[in-house]
Amino acid sequence: MESEFVKLQRIGDIMSSHGRELAFALIFLIVGLYLSKFLTKYLRLGLSRITNNLNLISIISNSFYILFLLAVIMVASTQAGFKAQIVFRFLMVAGLAAVGILVLFRPYIPSLPYKVGNTIKVGDVLGKVEATTFLNTRIKTFDGLTVFIPNRQILDDIVINYHFTGTRRVKVDVGIGYDQDILKAKRIMEEIMLADPRVKKTPRPVVYTMDLEDSWVKLGGRAWVDNPKFWITRCDLIEKVKYRFDKENIRIAFPQLDIHHYELPESFDLAGEEIPA
Amino acid sequence: MKIGQALKVIDTGWIKKDKGYRVHYQRQTGNEVTTEYTPDLDDAPLDSDVAAWRTAWKLQQATQTENSEFGEGKMINIYVVNDQGEQVKYYKTNELKIYNKV
Numbered sequence: 001m002e003s004e005f006v007k008l009q010r011i012g013d014i015m016s017s018h019g020r021e022l023a024f025a026l027i028f029l030i031v032g033l034y035l036s037k038f039l040t041k042y043l044r045l046g047l048s049r050i051t052n053n054l055n056l057i058s059i060i061s062n063s064f065y066i067l068f069l070l071a072v073i074m075v076a077s078t079q080a081g082f083k084a085q086i087v088f089r090f091l092m093v094a095g096l097a098a099v100g101i102l103v104l105f106r107p108y109i110p111s112l113p114y115k116v117g118n119t120i121k122v123g124d125v126l127g128k129v130e131a132t133t134f135l136n137t138r139i140k141t142f143d144g145l146t147v148f149i150p151n152r153q154i155l156d157d158i159v160i161n162y163h164f165t166g167t168r169r170v171k172v173d174v175g176i177g178y179d180q181d182i183l184k185a186k187r188i189m190e191e192i193m194l195a196d197p198r199v200k201k202t203p204r205p206v207v208y209t210m211d212l213e214d215s216w217v218k219l220g221g222r223a224w225v226d227n228p229k230f231w232i233t234r235c236d237l238i239e240k241v242k243y244r245f246d247k248e249n250i251r252i253a254f255p256q257l258d259i260h261h262y263e264l265p266e267s268f269d270l271a272g273e274e275i276p277a
Numbered sequence: 278m279k280i281g282q283a284l285k286v287i288d289t290g291w292i293k294k295d296k297g298y299r300v301h302y303q304r305q306t307g308n309e310v311t312t313e314y315t316p317d318l319d320d321a322p323l324d325s326d327v328a329a330w331r332t333a334w335k336l337q338q339a340t341q342t343e344n345s346e347f348g349e350g351k352m353i354n355i356y357v358v359n360d361q362g363e364q365v366k367y368y369k370t371n372e373l374k375i376y377n378k379v
Binding site for chain 2 (some may be wrong): 128191192194195196198200201204229232233236239241243244247
């Protein structure tokens with residue numbers, strides 16, 4: 001009980017002798033923390049007007065945030081009565097230790113398989129990575145939703161990163177009727193793909209006769225395009241193929257079932273077996 | 278002939294790959310008829326003829342009036358050209374097409 005009283009008395013002594021400095025240091029720290037977040041936000045906005053490189057923006061603004069934060073901590077500590085040299089040394093040692101630990105254990109630290117600005121698919125969510133924190137990843141979907149996914153969940157799930165490869169293969173599958181000219185249809189599809197400026201010359205676009213389905217012949221066009229242009233190129237190619245087939249009188253097949261009706265002699269029952277006399 | 282050479286022959290002789298598309302149109306400014314393009318010749322062309330034809334159609338829709346006479350502000354001879362300035366066939370009909378033809 002007595003020791004508790006001594007402790008409280010000591011705190012009271014410190015507050016009476018250094019209270020003003022400590023209060024100032026605390027105010028300085030709080031204001032500094034708010035200011036660092038505020039300035040970093042505006043720096044990020046300003047940089048986004050100069051460059052579209054999200055990685056560069058992230059590196060510059062994060063570096064600024066850390067340096068500003070260190071400066072705030074240093075000034076607040078000296079305000080509280082600590083010697084500037086000691087605080088500086090402590091921060092340096094802590095910083096170097098953190099960097100050392102990161103370098104040493106980096107191979108063992110699970111890292112996220114994407115960067116800010118990448119288009120990824122995690123589970124059912126497809127979108128662009130806007131930001132990553134220690135806890136979660138913020139993704140903006142193409143229909144304008146902002147989705148927060150816990151990094152723990154991402155590390156356990158299958159992630160498709162569409163930025164790892166520069167190009168992507170477009171599939172244009174069309175079914176034509178059995179009575180249609182396959183070679184003519186293949187020629188038209190290949191012409192359309194070759195003529196499109198977005199389709200790569202190598203690997204060359206190809207059209208395969210993929211399958212003989214129940215009521216159509218399946219033709220498969222394959223062409224390579226730059227990843228960002230994948231979706232719109234695919235839509236354009238499908239539209240062009242449809243119209244050109246209409247123009248060239250190539251009938252696109254639709255699911256159909258042919259029913260054949262035969263007249264059976266009266267001596268046959270419904271199962272087709274002859275009725276004994 | 279090696280296959281690479283054969284492919285070069287095919288590429289140069291069969292299908293021409295355009296590098297981009299622009300919408301060509303003419304309009305009256307004062308007493309003169311000027312030819313303009315969208316996107317401008319200084320800007321990068323569109324990489325989709327589908328998008329270019331859609332723009333051409335929208336320009337026609339936006340500038341057509343009940344009065345069929347060519348006048349101030351009205352756009353005529355709207356069609357799509359390639360990077361060489363050559364008229365491009367309309368992908369729907371595979372024929373040349375001109376909106377507001379005068």
